[in-house]
C-alpha cells in the first residue's frame with residue numbers, strides 16, 4: 001500500500017508547506033506549522049457539500065430567509081442586529097474564564113424559555129457540572145438538552161434526536177472527526193468539524209453558536225480558516241479582575257460590525273449593562289488632581305470613562321511609565337509633546353495612567369484628556385468635576401477633532417456634565433453643555449488655569 005503523503009499546515013493562516021519549516025511561508029508566524037495527513041478530506045468535503053441551488057434572479061431571492069430571531073438576551077441581540085439568524089453559524093471567541101460558557105448557557109436558557117429547543121454540546125464540562133451552573137443561573141428548562149460529546153458524528157446524531165432551533169458547541173476545539181488522524185484542536189480538525197457544522201446549520205435551518213478559545217497570542221486557533229467558514233464572529237473580552245465584559249462583533253454577514261454589548265459578571269451570571277457611563281462614574285471621587293472624564297466611542301456606543309494620572313518624582317534614571325487600559329505609546333507621545341511644545345518638564349516624573357473600571361481605550365480622542373490629567377497631577381491642581389475633554393493631540397501640540405464629537409458631547413450632557421474642552425473645529429454643542437474651544441494643548445492648559453505649579457511637591461517635578 002502506498003504510504004499516505006503528509007504535508008504541513010499553518011495553525012494560524014492555513015498555508016501549506018511540503019516540509020516542516022520554523023517560519024510559516026504564508027503569514028511569517030514562527031512555530032505554527034503542524035503535520036497533517038492526506039486525510040479523507042476530499043471524500044469528506046464531498047459528503048458535506050450543501051445541495052446545489054439553481055441560479056435565480058436577484059429580486060426573486062427571499063430576503064425573509066435571514067430574519068434574525070431574538071435570543072432573549074438584550075445585549076446579544078443588540079450586537080447581532082436583532083438576534084440569531086436561523087441557519088447561521090456564529091463563533092464566540094474569548095480567553096478562558098472570561099464567561100463564554102456562562103453567556104451561552106444563559107442564551108440557551110432564554111431561547112428554551114421562549115419555547116424553542118436548544119442543544120448544548122459540551123466537550124469541556126460534564127452534564128452534572130453544567131446542571132449545577134444552570135441551577136445557579138435559573139436555566140433549568142425542559143427544552144434545554146445537554147450532550148457531553150466530542151465525536152462529531154455523535155454530535156450530529158444528537159442534533160438528529162433533539163431537532164433543536166439552536167445548537168451550542170462548547171468548544172469547537174474539543175470536537176474530533178474520527179476520520180482524521182490529527183489531534184483535537186488542530187487546524188484540520190477545527191476546519192473540518194466547523195465545515196460540517198456549517199452544513200448542518202444550513203441544511204436544517206438551525207442556528208449554531210460555537211465557542212472558540214483564544215490562544216495565548218490572542219488569536220483563535222486557526223482563526224482565518226474559522227472566520228471564513230462562519231457567518232458571524234463575536235469576541236468576548238474584559239479584564240478578569242473586573243466585572244465588566246465587552247461583546248464585540250468582528251465579522252457579521254447579516255449586519256453592522258459596529259455594535260457593542262456590555263455585561264457585568266455577577267454571582268448569578270451575566271447581566272446586561274444598558275447604561276455603562278453611569279456604572280463607570282458611580283464611584284468617582286471629586287477633588288483629586290489628575291482625574292478627568294472623557295467621552296469615548298466603543299463600537300457604536302458613547303461611553304463616559306474616568307481617566308486618572310498620577311505623577312511622582314522619580315528616583316530612577318529612566319522614570320517609570322505605566323498604563324492600564326491605555327496605549328503606552330500614546331502616553332509616551334503626549335509626555336514628549338508636553339515637554340517640547342507646552343514647555344512642561346516631565347522627563348523626571350514617574351507617570352501612571354489608567355482608565356477606571358477595566359475599560360480599554362485605544363482611540364486618539366483621549367489624548368487631550370490624558371494631557372490635561374497629566375498636567376493636573378504634575379502641578380497638583382484639580383480639574384473641574386463637571387468638565388469633560390475630547391480631542392486628538394498632534395505632534396505639534398495642535399488639537400484635532402475626532403469622529404462623533406457631537407454624540408460624545410450629548411452623552412456627557414445627559415450625565416450632567418456642564419463644560420467640554422474641545423478643538424476649534426468641534427460642532428455646536430448639545431443643550432446644557434458649554435464648549436471651551438482651544439487650538440493647542442498649551443491653550444487648553446492655560447484656559448483651565450493649570451499653568452502654575454501649586455504645591456511644593458509638584459514643584460520638584462515641574463521646575
Ligand code: TYD
Nearest residue numbers: 096097098099100101102265266267268269
Ligand atoms: P466561564 O463561562 O466558565 O468562562 P469560559 O467559558 O469563557 O472559560 O466563566 C468562568 C468564570 O465566571 C469563573 O471564573 C466564574 C465566573 N462566574 C461568575 O462569576 N458568576 C457566575 O454566575 C458564573 C456562572 C461564573
Ligand code: MG
Nearest residue numbers: 100101124170
Ligand atoms: Mg467554557
